[in-house]
Amino acid sequence: MLSRQNKILAMKVISLFSVVRGYNIPIIILAQYLSAIFILAPEKRALDILLDFHLFLIVFASAITIASGYIINNFYDSQKDLINRPNKSMLDRLVSQKTKLSVYFTLNFIAALMALIVSWRAFLFFSVYIFLIWFYSHKIKKFPLIGNLMAALLAVLPFFAILLYFYNQISFNDLENQRGHFAVIFAHAIFLFLLLLIREMIKDLENLKGDLINNYKTIPILYGERASKKIITFLTFLTIVPVYILIEIYDIGYMDIYFYSCFIILIFFLLYLWKSNSKTQFLLLHNVLKFLIVSGVFCIVLINPSVLWHGKTLLLKI
Numbered sequence: 001m002l003s004r005q006n007k008i009l010a011m012k013v014i015s016l017f018s019v020v021r022g023y024n025i026p027i028i029i030l031a032q033y034l035s036a037i038f039i040l041a042p043e044k045r046a047l048d049i050l051l052d053f054h055l056f057l058i059v060f061a062s063a064i065t066i067a068s069g070y071i072i073n074n075f076y077d078s079q080k081d082l083i084n085r086p087n088k089s090m091l092d093r094l095v096s097q098k099t100k101l102s103v104y105f106t107l108n109f110i111a112a113l114m115a116l117i118v119s120w121r122a123f124l125f126f127s128v129y130i131f132l133i134w135f136y137s138h139k140i141k142k143f144p145l146i147g148n149l150m151a152a153l154l155a156v157l158p159f160f161a162i163l164l165y166f167y168n169q170i171s172f173n174d175l176e177n178q179r180g181h182f183a184v185i186f187a188h189a190i191f192l193f194l195l196l197l198i199r200e201m202i203k204d205l206e207n208l209k210g211d212l213i214n215n216y217k218t219i220p221i222l223y224g225e226r227a228s229k230k231i232i233t234f235l236t237f238l239t240i241v242p243v244y245i246l247i248e249i250y251d252i253g254y255m256d257i258y259f260y261s262c263f264i265i266l267i268f269f270l271l272y273l274w275k276s277n278s279k280t281q282f283l284l285l286h287n288v289l290k291f292l293i294v295s296g297v298f299c300i301v302l303i304n305p306s307v308l309w310h311g312k313t314l315l316l317k318i
Contacts, residue, residue: 034301040185061112187245
């Protein structure tokens with residue numbers, strides 16, 4: 001049996017894990033490595049990518065920067081979360097605000113140090129990224145649309161850190177030959193950005209009560225739920241553009257199965273959206289989008305699915 005002191009310590013660890021959303025960190029790391037192997041640097045051997053120490057530092061720095069971002073976001077949203085997520089909020093409050101800030105600064109220091117080991121460019125990138133996360137949490141997130149846009153952008157930026165790392169190794173003359181590769185990368189990024197932006201707008205509908213009490217000027221508060229639903233519908237149809245580029249113009253292997261499945265799910269998503277008017281219904285829509293985003297991470301392997309049954313061979317040859 002654990003002593004009372006050990007039980008309190010265990011609860012605080014669980015609380016901190018909840019604050020940093022520790023269940024998301026492995027997904028973020030996996031997404032970055034799969035993106036590097038199958039999208040960003042498909043011409044490199046998978047083993048070389050996995051054993052690249054500087055890439056590891058960038059991936060790890062991205063993960064802990066995002067974790068620190070969750071902390072500072074939780075710090076500023078503590079009052080709002082008491083209304084929107086009372087159960088999670090009570091768990092999160094087991095760790096004091098002072099401790100959260102201490103962990104926040106420690107994680108950012110470690111991330112900046114890791115980036116500095118890679119290069120001054122990586123250090124500059126993560127310094128700006130850390131500042132933008134703080135600025136978003138402190139100021140920007142309270143404003144309509146620009147807060148949603150910045151939240152989606154901040155979620156996508158870690159993948160550009162890896163992109164810059166790989167393309168920093170390419171000479172200027174070779175960049176012209178990589179134009180098609182850039183198009184594939186940016187089409188994937190735009191699709192992910194749109195899904196994240198739609199999710200942020202669903203969260204505004206879901207958290208309407210807490211946002212209203214805490215004077216957050218979100219789209220549903222300023223212009224109503226109907227206007228918000230119209231924008232979400234427009235953004236959903238806009239996902240057709242990057243998907244068309246990926247499926248019809250470039251070769252993405254069997255990942256087109258994922259995109260076709262997304263369209264079917266998004267059609268039902270929109271039908272249910274226009275029938276939704278409660279927090280529970282918006283939460284379900286939020287979880288559907290999370291499923292599409294997370295499943296998209298695992299479906300990256302469909303670009304070259306033979307890795308599933310010839311893993312060792314491809315590890316050495318990719």
